[in-house]
Amino acid sequence: MTATQPLLSVRNLRLDVSSGVSIVNDISFDVAPGEIVALVGESGSGKTMAARASMRLLPKGIHPGAGQILFNGKDVLTASDEDMRALRGAQIGMIFQEPMVSLNPAMTIGAQLVEGLRLHEKLSVEQALDRAVDMLRRVQINDPEGCLAAFPHQFSGGMRQRIMIASVMLLKPKLLIADEPTTALDTLTQREVIEVMVDLTRSQGTAVLLITHNLGLVSQYAQRMVVLERGKLVETGSVEQVLHHPRETYTRTLIDALPKRFHGRPAIAEAAPLIEARNLAVTFAGAGNMFSAAQPKQAVKGVSLAVRPGEAVAIVGGSGSGKTTFGRALIGLLAHSGGEVLFRGKSMNGADRAQQRDYRLSCQLVFQDPYSSLDPRQKIASIVGEPLRHEPGLSRAQKAERVQEILDEVGLGGFGDRYPHALSGGQRQRVAIARAVIRNPAFVVADEPVSALDMTIQKQVLDLFRRLQARHGFACVFISHDLGAVSSVADRIVVMENGLIVEEGDVDDILDHPTHPYTKALLEAAPTIGVAA
Structure with missing residues (x-):
């Protein structure tokens, strides 16, 4: 291979589903040795399928319809199964999006690391374990020897x-495909x-897709980027050129979607707190074993917080x-395990049944993962309308009308007869929000509602949440690890x-003048696209 020849060259690739529809249509891009190239696009743009095709790991029902994928000058799409087994892992490695799914839950970490090494290299078990320990140390696992005997769920x-990065980089592949790592x-x-991933690839001269x-x-780590929309290549070029001087409307839409501070919120009127925590503590029992007793773990240590009617308070942390x-x-x-919660000025410690009922019905939760919190056997209309069973004064027709109103309000009109699996991640999150607000609650807790969305x-979703709060007037605690969001x-x-609460204040004060080292670390860690030169 000459110095100018790309390591990976995708040429006019088309991927079709069994029905004949193309999900990737005529895309071309190159990855040079040692280069980091970003494949960017919304969910459903085809970026993961294009990358998986490079290892011939396409799901059943999706097949190449045209084009070439050249790795070191040889077409992956026409290679034999034997050649592909030698190529996967040893030459091309892949870090999958969800490590808990791609790591075997029934095998120890050591067994999984050694398996790939011994498959591709002639090493003894002891040599393979030594290599594994060294790699775990390089990816900053504190106790690499102990890690070998542990299981993924631990x-x-x-x-x-x-650990996933370690398992892939152990074989020193020439190309690493990192899917939403x-x-x-x-x-x-x-x-x-x-x-950790970038340092390892640079030290080993590995190219990254x-x-x-x-x-x-992308701005901080990649040299070039490829933008996909609905299976088609929209724009490609250097990161600086594409991010700071985008030519296409779709690319500008992606850039405009980056979180921006919203300055149009009305001031919250001074009022008694709707809900208040005073020195609230939560302790979990902890796990013991035959050699030691269970050690309690205090997850919340005497936290106090008051939220006024109509106010949105973000709780941020790792x-x-x-x-x-x-x-x-x-x-x-x-x-x-300690402290108390007051709702509308009344302590819920020892509250009577009527007060508890009012408290529970007035508070709602938007779960982090809507797919696991929505009943897969129920249609969307049934899921969203379920909280209305606590409204005895509504007829069936009135409930159906209210469900339709809220679905229209969250942008899901006409989706009532579908099941959760037929919706995208963003649509499922809208369903979760609709279910939470359909009874016009006084208080909503939104737990990481946008963490896994593009x-x-x-x-x-954030714009929708802001509009719904303005319209319905509920107070909100918005839990997130993303200060930008x-x-x-x-x-x-x-x-x-x-x-513990280490810092609190107005949005502008916290973002512009943080005082606690942990807040500063969170802000510094948030990736941004910087300023055009």
């Missing part, structure tokens, strides 16, 4: 992603994971900071670390 999302991670973990919807990551636990305890979904869908919906920001 690690956090960020740690599992590091940091999608659902908090900003601090996201930066740590992506920098980075599949992402995060333009901030994974494990206690923000989700606090949010659930605030609306009574988790028992608290930028344009995230913007749509919450800046468009919040009046105040509360920062949590290790179960």
Whole structure:
């Protein structure tokens, strides 16, 4: 291979489904040795399918219809199965989007790391284990020897992603395909994971095809980018050229979808708190074993917070900071071990049945993962209308009318007869929001409602949430790890670390003048596209 020849060359690729419809249509791009190229687009743009075709790992029912995929000058699409087995892992590695799905839950980490090494290289078990320990140390696993004997479920999302990177990079592939490697991670973990990956690939001279919807990551780490829309190549070029001087409307739409601070929120009137936590503590029992007793873990450590009617308060922090636990305890979904929650001035500690009922019906939760929180056997209209069973004064016709109204309001008119699996991620999140607000609650907790959505869908959901709150007037706690996202919906920001509030204030104060080191670290870790030169 000459110095000018690309390592990977995709030429006029077309991917078809069994019905004959093309999901990727006539796309071409190159990846040079040692280069990082970003494949960018919304969900459904075809970027993952194009990348998987490079390893001939397409799902059943999708097949190449035309074109070539040349790796080191040889066409992957016409290679034999034996050649592909030798190519996968050893020459082309892939980091999948969800490591918990791609790591075998029944095998130890050590067994999974050694398996690939011994398959492609003539090593003894001891040699393979030594290589594995060294790689785990390089991806900053604190106890690499102990990690070998552990199982995937024993690690956090960020740690599992590091282990996935280690397993792929052990074989020193020439090309690494990274499919949304940091999608659902908090900003601090996201930066740590992506920098580990980039440092490893640079030290080993590995080229990277980075599949992402995060333009901030693209700006910081890639040299060139390819923009796809509905299976078609829209724009390609250097990162600086495409991000700062985009030619196409679709590219400008992606850039405009980046979170922006919203300055049009009306001032919140001074009023007594709608809901208030006073020194709220939540303790979990912890897990013991035959050698040691269970050690209690205090997830929330005496947190106090008041939310006024109509106010939106963002609770921000990394994974494990206690923000989700606090949010659930605030609306009574988790028992608290200390302190109290007051709703409309009345303590819920020892409240009578009528007060508890009013409290529960007035508070709603938008779950982080709508796919797992929506009943797959129910149609959308039934899911959204379910909370209305607590409204005895409504007739069936009135309930159906209210369901239709709220579906129209969240942009899902005509979707009532569909099932959750027939909707996109952004549409399912709209269903979850519609279900939460259909009874006009006084208070809503939104738990990471946009963490796994691409930028344009995230913007749509945030705009919808802001409009719904303005129209219905509910108070809100918006839980997120993304300070950029919450800046468009919040009046105040509360920062949590290790179960404590470390800083709180108005949006502008927190974003422009943070005082706590943890808040500063969160802001520094948030990727941005920078300023054009």
